[in-house]
Amino acid sequence: MSADASSDTDGAPAANPPPISALRLLRNPGFAGLLVYRLLAMLSYQIVAVTVGWHIYELTRDPFALGLIGLTEVIPYFCFALFAGYAVDHLPRRKLGMFACNGLLVTTLMLAGVASGALPTGGFGFDTLTIYVAIAVNGVVRAFLSPVYMSLFARVLKREHFARGAGVSSVVMQTGLVLGPAMGGALIAWGGKTSAYLVAAGFALAAAIAIITLRVSEPAPQAERAPVFKSIGEGLRFVFNNQVVLGAQALDMFSVLFGGAVALLPAFIHDVLHYGPEALGVLRAAPAAGAVLMGLRLARRPPQKNAGRLLLYAVAGFGLCIIGFAVSRDFWLSAAMLMLSGMCDGVSVVLRSTILQLSTPDEMRGRVSSINGIFIGSSNELGAFESGLAARLMGLVPSVIFGGCMTLAVVGATAKLAPKLRRLDLRDLQ
Secondary structure, three states, X not given: OOOOOHHHHHOOOOOOOOOOOHHHHHOOHHHHHHHHHHHHHHHHHHHHXXXXXXXXXXXXXXXXXXXXXXXHHHHHHHHHHHHHHHHHHHOOHHHHHHHHHHHHHHHHHHHHHHHHOOOOOOOOOHHHHHHHHHHXXXXXXXXXXXXXXXXXXXXXXXXXXXXXXXXXXXHHXXXXXXXXXXXXXXXXXXXXXHHHHHHHHHHHHHHXXXXXXXXXXXOOOOOOOOOHHHHHHHHHHHXXXXXXHHHHHHHHHHHHHHHOOHHHHHHHHHHHHOOOHHHHHHHHHHHHHHHHHHHHHHXXXXXXXXXXXXXXXXXXXXXXXXXXXXXXXXXXHHHHXXXXXXXXXXXXXXXXXXXXXXXXXXXXXXXXXXXXXXXXXXXXXXXXXXXXXXXXXXXXXXXXXXXXXXXXXXXXXXXHHOHHHHOOOHHHHO
């Protein structure tokens, strides 16, 4: 199969497209190369996320400081996301992906310098400040990662393969979410924070090489480019005028915003479960492990009928699992609750990705993906800040229970306010 599927995505799909296996999709060199890029970038980012959380908590012993990690990253992400989407729609996508990976490399080396003492910080809390500065820069470069991936996804697969491709992609992404935290925790325990940061820098460099050597054709440069703000406005109008896309994005944003407990895991490990950094890696990896199992299932049988209803049920299940995690005092029960939450989230990821790919015109994928990133990607960081603030105001365990209950409320509100999403059948979008 050719790596260039752009002509297939522009035309209408066959009335009865032949089924294709996940293994056959992986024989597509463009798709396989794109997944390698995504996995390597994910490993780099996740190792840094685990190491930074442990690093900051060692320095401050304050759950609120963990929440500030998310806020520090999301503010620059917000500022640059829409412009990143515009750039992806108008500039060479592989070069932008390489730029983003090189940005990850630089910020990770900066963090390694702080951890090793090679980068002078002057003491008096400036080491913590330097870490937050590196995280802020990371937020800028991260704004490019998802739009680049989502735009190239539609160039390497035929339209009728989007649903199965989203399942395979989810497995790869969640594999990175499993391996990254586990590697991060192990590297901290056995080699120290500096070693963890340096390994993450190696993955970032490898991701840059993978994306620039990717076998894929890109759209021809436009003779005339629309003004930046007019072009961004077109993307915003598309999302906010599409009840299905907007409903799916808002559902995930608010559920993760209130239901995320991952940012508080260092505090749970220290104060509730009483384990070390290797346990942090296990708990960080548990949700992704569940999502991998679910992704494997959905890659074999992509959901079609009653997709909207299934999405709502999955997010409700996520909220219930977060409540179960909060009340657990046993390490392995806590890990099981997080794993079940990942299985529910895996359903949400595949359905949301498929909805976005099937609903978005090719020339707007960068902008729509960046808007999706603001809804989805930023919700993790805002959720981390909300979790830290709620833990300070309510206490560690009550704040997570509150978040799970709010997730259930979000599901109810979405089901009422977005009836088209509730009744969605993916075959209607094809």
